Amino acid sequence: MSEFVETISRSEDGRFLELLIGPQHPASGHMRLVAEVDGDVVVSLRPNLGYVHRSVEKIAEVKKFLQIIPLVERPSLADTTANNLAYVLALERLLGVEPPPRAQYLRTLLAEINRIHSHFYGIGIHGVMIGSSTAFMWAFGDREPLIHLAQELTGARITYSYIIPGGVRRDMPPDFPDKVEKVLRYIERRLEDYDKLYVRNPVVRARLEGVGVLKKEDAIRLGITGPNLRASGVPYDVRKADPYCAYPDIDFNVITREEGDAMARFLVRVGEIRESMKIIRQVLKKMPDGPIFAEKYYKMLPPNLKKYYEETKEVKFPGIFANLRAPAGESVARVEGGRGEVVIYIVSKGGMNPYRFRIVTPSFRNAVLFEHLVRNVRVADIPAIYGSLDYFPPEADR
Amino acid sequence: MAVERVFDHLRAIATGAKYLFLKPRLTLMYPDEVEDLPRGYRGMITYNHETCISCSLCAMVCPADAIKMYLPKEVPEGEKRPKRYPGINYTRCIFCGFCVSICPTFSLQHSTIHDVSFYTFEEQIFRPEEFAKGPPKPQYDKEPVKVRVIPDEERGLRYERV
Numbered sequence: 064m065s066e067f068v069e070t071i072s073r074s075e076d077g078r079f080l081e082l083l084i085g086p087q088h089p090a091s092g093h094m095r096l097v098a099e100v101d102g103d104v105v106v107s108l109r110p111n112l113g114y115v116h117r118s119v120e121k122i123a124e125v126k127k128f129l130q131i132i133p134l135v136e137r138p139s140l141a142d143t144t145a146n147n148l149a150y151v152l153a154l155e156r157l158l159g160v161e162p163p164p165r166a167q168y169l170r171t172l173l174a175e176i177n178r179i180h181s182h183f184y185g186i187g188i189h190g191v192m193i194g195s196s197t198a199f200m201w202a203f204g205d206r207e208p209l210i211h212l213a214q215e216l217t218g219a220r221i222t223y224s225y226i227i228p229g230g231v232r233r234d235m236p237p238d239f240p241d242k243v244e245k246v247l248r249y250i251e252r253r254l255e256d257y258d259k260l261y262v263r264n265p266v267v268r269a270r271l272e273g274v275g276v277l278k279k280e281d282a283i284r285l286g287i288t289g290p291n292l293r294a295s296g297v298p299y300d301v302r303k304a305d306p307y308c309a310y311p312d313i314d315f316n317v318i319t320r321e322e323g324d325a326m327a328r329f330l331v332r333v334g335e336i337r338e339s340m341k342i343i344r345q346v347l348k349k350m351p352d353g354p355i356f357a358e359k360y361y362k363m364l365p366p367n368l369k370k371y372y373e374e375t376k377e378v379k380f381p382g383i384f385a386n387l388r389a390p391a392g393e394s395v396a397r398v399e400g401g402r403g404e405v406v407i408y409i410v411s412k413g414g415m416n417p418y419r420f421r422i423v424t425p426s427f428r429n430a431v432l433f434e435h436l437v438r439n440v441r442v443a444d445i446p447a448i449y450g451s452l453d454y455f456p457p458e459a460d461r
Numbered sequence: 462m463a464v465e466r467v468f469d470h471l472r473a474i475a476t477g478a479k480y481l482f483l484k485p486r487l488t489l490m491y492p493d494e495v496e497d498l499p500r501g502y503r504g505m506i507t508y509n510h511e512t513c514i515s516c517s518l519c520a521m522v523c524p525a526d527a528i529k530m531y532l533p534k535e536v537p538e539g540e541k542r543p544k545r546y547p548g549i550n551y552t553r554c555i556f557c558g559f560c561v562s563i564c565p566t567f568s569l570q571h572s573t574i575h576d577v578s579f580y581t582f583e584e585q586i587f588r589p590e591e592f593a594k595g596p597p598k599p600q601y602d603k604e605p606v607k608v609r610v611i612p613d614e615e616r617g618l619r620y621e622r623v
Binding site: 126127130131132133134197205208211212214215224232233236242243245246248249252253256259260261263264265266367368371377378379384385386 | 610
């Protein structure tokens with residue numbers, strides 16, 4: 064509190080004005096931005112976080128291991144698979160379970176479907192922030208076919224809870240690859256429309272090009288991850304740097320751009336949508352046959368549940384899952400989510416709950432970017448920069 | 462350069478205008494049209510009291526404490542340790558389906574019902590007796606048209622009458 068009073072008194076010569084943006088919107092979401100302005104120029108901007116803090120880490124300490132799966136999905140609703148996957152990878156390292164290859168591919172499939180619709184979400188929000196409501200409507204509409212695909216695969220639209228220790232919860236339906244191919248062709252065609260309406264639109268380019276430039280050195284120094292880092296010319300992607308699931312077998316490129324401005328961050332996302340489509344096609348082509356649930360847990364199922372699993376390819380949990388105990392130790396896993404690197408760290412003392420649980424979300428790392436990028440820019444550039452970061456307050460506050 | 466920009470403007474407007482003449486594409490006209498959800502959709506939960514063995518795994522695995530084990534309202538004479546049965550609180554349920562996945566006797570199953578509203582908090586708590594009667598039916602003003610959602614190359618999603 065005292066800090067705020069100080070700021071106001073420092074500008075008592077009357078030159079600077081303190082401007083509060085949010086938390087009740089101008090596209091700020093659940094966050095307040097305190098901007099100090101000199102006329103139309105922002106001198107400094109301090110993001111005030113924590114409006115949607117939900118104490119995920121502390122709640123996790125009183126939840127059982129399986130119950131944490133839906134919990135870690137909650138902070139970032141547009142990108143639930145990344146959190147789900149990172150948590151389960153960390154837990155599997157503790158438990159010493161290796162999922163079968165088909166499960167690895169199904170995980171990759173869902174992660175990429177999720178990445179595309181997460182990027183559409185970011186593009187849509189960015190569009191409406193700079194005043195292009197068509198881009199917003201289009202992007203949110205075009206998320207829908209992908210959400211429908213994910214729903215066919217998992218049974219839920221957003222909070223999939225699909226990835227469990229030892230595998231995934233169900234196999235894909237037999238006609239799923241055809242449906243995916245149709246949706247991918249649709250998205251391909253639509254991306255051309257986006258290109259005409261949005262990417263090459265002179266209004267959009269005037270708003271985004273050269274705005275909020277993040278230099279390569281600064282991006283590394285500030286610990287930025289994900290598309291925001293790659294837009295500054297650093298080819299770092301966890302899928303390549305520390306491969307997990309089926310990514311070692313998949314051929315894809317890391318999209319980078321050199322400019323580091325808002326437009327580059329936007330174009331990296333568009334490029335990643337194209338790469339994700341490439342990955343999905345490869346995953347469907349290379350998908351091996353076989354079980355989707357680890358042998359270790361399959362053996363614990365009673366005969367009638369084994370039979371059900373063989374017939375329907377829907378995993379029934381063994382009773383041990385209700386009170387899963389992880390051996391004492393610690394483990395860490397990282398995953399490339401739609402917005403950047405998700406890191407999950409678990410300390411177990413051998414009980415039914417983690418002793419300590421840590422989740423590092425990409426949005427939290429990107430929060431420092433506001434302060435860094437919004438300096439000596441126009442007030443109207445704040446939403447243009449904000450949107451280009453694909454920042455999601457609940458994910459940062461956790 | 463300037464000429465190019467004029468063309469870019471025109472191209473953007475033309476692209477938007479192209480979609481003026483197409484019918485609404487992705488919007489499902491809910492509640493006049495309702496999606497015919499496939500098997501495996503994680504909707505409200507049905508409970509079969511006959512096959513339940515009172516193992517309480519569902520209550521143990523529930524991440525939101527929505528499922529609790531209830532004692533029967535009237536305990537039969539001479540029963541020292543009456544069995545407990547699950548009831549559900551839909552104010553807490555997050556539809557993760559862990560209870561359905563862990564139920565060893567298939568007593569808990571997903572229905573495709575998801576669009577139900579309640580007037581009070583208490584109505585959403587289903588004790589085992591009410592839970593066994595199944596989830597409430599959604600109330601529509603008039604009988605909705607059931608449509609199947611089909612991914613489509615041209616339109617993204619297409620809705621076909623069932």
